[in-house]
Every structure is written in structure tokens, then in C-alpha cells.
Amino acid sequence: MENPIIALQENISKLTETQKKVADYIIKNPLDVAFLTVDQLAGLVGTSTTTIMRLTFSVGYSGYTEFQKGLQEILRNRAAPQTRLEANIKEMGENNLWGRYVESQIDNIQDTINMVSPELLDQVMDKLVSADRIICTSVRSGLPVAQYLTHGLNRLLGNTQLILSDVSDWVDTLVNMTSNDVVIAVSFPRYARRIIDLTETAKKNGVQVISITDSYSSPLMKYSDIVLPCNSSSIAFHNSAVSSMFVADYLISAIAINYPERTKERLDKVNETLTNMNYHSIQ
Structure with missing residues (x-):
């Protein structure tokens, strides 16, 4: 069934x-x-x-x-x-906060797995690997996810940039983007007005938009080619980024594994440069 x-x-x-x-x-x-x-x-x-x-x-x-x-x-x-x-x-005991937190996050990840199919993730990877430029954007609780994606995708593909949605300079970048480019917008309730403005502008300019948000009723849905819904509920007051970080980490790992012809040469060069710089050594 x-x-x-x-x-x-x-x-x-x-x-x-x-x-x-x-x-x-x-x-x-x-x-x-x-x-x-x-x-x-x-x-x-x-x-x-x-x-x-x-x-x-x-x-x-x-x-x-x-x-x-x-x-x-x-x-x-x-x-x-x-x-x-x-x-x-x-x-663990009814008053064990750590145990309740772990259970909550496992449930969040399972909910996200139920909402995001492997086929949908494959579509996202195809768009990212074939893009000329990738812009990751967010504010507040979604910003760590956008930063992590920017670092991982840029390390792999060399064409990814982080833009803060609440700084209006993004307009200068977006006006030159085309249908060969991708915007990844990360936003959870309360949805930032500037992220909605950015995705709407991107869509009007023909840019492909991928949204990582909490549900299909998110206002980003209207301007997105693909939505990756991630459960952002927490046991406290805030939006949790755990399940969305889970998805972001998968995308980075899966691109490295599934597209070695695009990523291996660049990763080798980066690794060689860092090694020559003794980047990881403490003298």
C-alpha cells in the first residue's frame, strides 16, 4: 500500500x-x-x-x-x-528534561522524514548541482541552517553565497540572477517579511526557489519551486533547527557522494591547500 x-x-x-x-x-x-x-x-x-x-x-x-x-x-x-x-x-523518569528533549527531537526528525521523500531530495540535488549560482538566505532561527548549507555547498561546488534577508543589499544581487540560479530560503514562524519579499522577487525574476520551512501552509510556499517541510517544534519557546539541519546535512553529504565528478577535484584542491598551510596544526 x-x-x-x-x-x-x-x-x-x-x-x-x-x-x-x-x-x-x-x-x-x-x-x-x-x-x-x-x-x-x-x-x-x-x-x-x-x-x-x-x-x-x-x-x-x-x-x-x-x-x-x-x-x-x-x-x-x-x-x-x-x-x-x-x-x-x-x-529515565518523568522529570528528566534531557530524555523529553531527545524524544521530542526524534519525533521531529521522524515527522520530517515522513514529509520529505527521497525523490524530492533528488530533485533538490539536481537543481543545486546544475545551478550557476546558489544563494542561501535566512534570519533568526533559520540562520544557522543557511550558514551551514552555504559552507557545505560552497566547499563542494564553489558557487554558493550567504545573504541576510533583513539587509536590503540582497536586491543588488538578485536583479542579476536568472533561471539558471537557485535561492534556498530558510524560514520558520514567525516568518520574516524580508524573506518573503526576497523569495517573491526571486520568483518574479525566474530564479528557482527552494524553501526549507515548517509546513506547506508557510507563506514561502507561494513563491517556491520545491518546499522541504521540517518540523521546527521544540519543548520550549523557540523554533528548533534540528530537523532542518538534519536535511541540510543530508543534502551536503548526498551531493558529495552522488556527484563525485563535480566535487572530488575541488575537494582535493581545497584539502591540498589547507594541508600546505598547516591549517589544522598548532605550532
Whole structure:
């Protein structure tokens, strides 16, 4: 049986705004939805049962019942390791903050894996490897992810630059970019106005836009060719960058492994230069 989470992700661009809201809820709460009636789900999301039924039809299912069975099958396949994890966390004690944090981040990563398919990541890699220029941009909580991507991609490809969205100088760079270039925008709630402005401008200029954000209902969705949704929830007040950093690290590693003809010569030269400089030596 097809993974219903992947079915939602692959068809997200075809859904209405209301259906996207339902899809976001399902992707983030598959365990709950697997055992909710259609009326209960409609009440939680604040929509109609008709919208939910049309959503399941849109992604290739005969109805909500068949879609829900697909969710239950996923959970059965994951049940054993989840049970072990929950048991281990409980043994740590109810007041163990570290244990609760670890459990939360594992859940975030698993949610992100459910939302981001290998095929989608392959599309992202193809765009990055074939791009003339890559611009990574973010502010606040997403900035460490953009910085990490900039360092890794530039080390591999030599054509990547970091731009801070809240500094208006990005306009000077963007006006000369073309459809052969890529912008990677990283943004989580509350979404920075300048990142939205940047992605909108990039899209109008024909630049390819890849967004790393928290959901398909993010305002970046409107201006993105590809969206990589990463669960950014935390046990405190802030947006967590762990799952998005997980995706960023995968992209860097996968490009190095899958495109050695593009990366090996450059990596060898960088390594030789650093070695000759005794860069890693303390005299």
C-alpha cells in the first residue's frame, strides 16, 4: 500500500488552500489521525468532512477509510521501535528534561522524514548541482541552517553565497540572477517579511526557489519551486533547527557522494591547500 504521507507531499501543489491545511495537520499528527473519525478530524482542523473526503480523492484514495488504513499500516511498521523508545524514555523518569528533549527531537526528525521523500531530495540535488549560482538566505532561527548549507555547498561546488534577508543589499544581487540560479530560503514562524519579499522577487525574476520551512501552509510556499517541510517544534519557546539541519546535512553529504565528478577535484584542491598551510596544526 502506498505511503499516504508521501501521497500528500507529492500532490500538495494540486490541493486547495483549505486542503493544504488539512494535509499539514495529517502530516504532523499521523498517529492521531490514524484513529480519528472523519468528523473528529474535521472538527480539529476547522473544516468540513467534504473537504477531507475530496482531499483523499485528490491523492488517489477511494475515501477517508482507505486513506486511514494506509496511515495505520505505517504505524504498525514503526510500532516496535517506537514502543522501545517510549519505554526507554519512561525509565529515565518523568522529570528528566534531557530524555523529553531527545524524544521530542526524534519525533521531529521522524515527522520530517515522513514529509520529505527521497525523490524530492533528488530533485533538490539536481537543481543545486546544475545551478550557476546558489544563494542561501535566512534570519533568526533559520540562520544557522543557511550558514551551514552555504559552507557545505560552497566547499563542494564553489558557487554558493550567504545573504541576510533583513539587509536590503540582497536586491543588488538578485536583479542579476536568472533561471539558471537557485535561492534556498530558510524560514520558520514567525516568518520574516524580508524573506518573503526576497523569495517573491526571486520568483518574479525566474530564479528557482527552494524553501526549507515548517509546513506547506508557510507563506514561502507561494513563491517556491520545491518546499522541504521540517518540523521546527521544540519543548520550549523557540523554533528548533534540528530537523532542518538534519536535511541540510543530508543534502551536503548526498551531493558529495552522488556527484563525485563535480566535487572530488575541488575537494582535493581545497584539502591540498589547507594541508600546505598547516591549517589544522598548532605550532
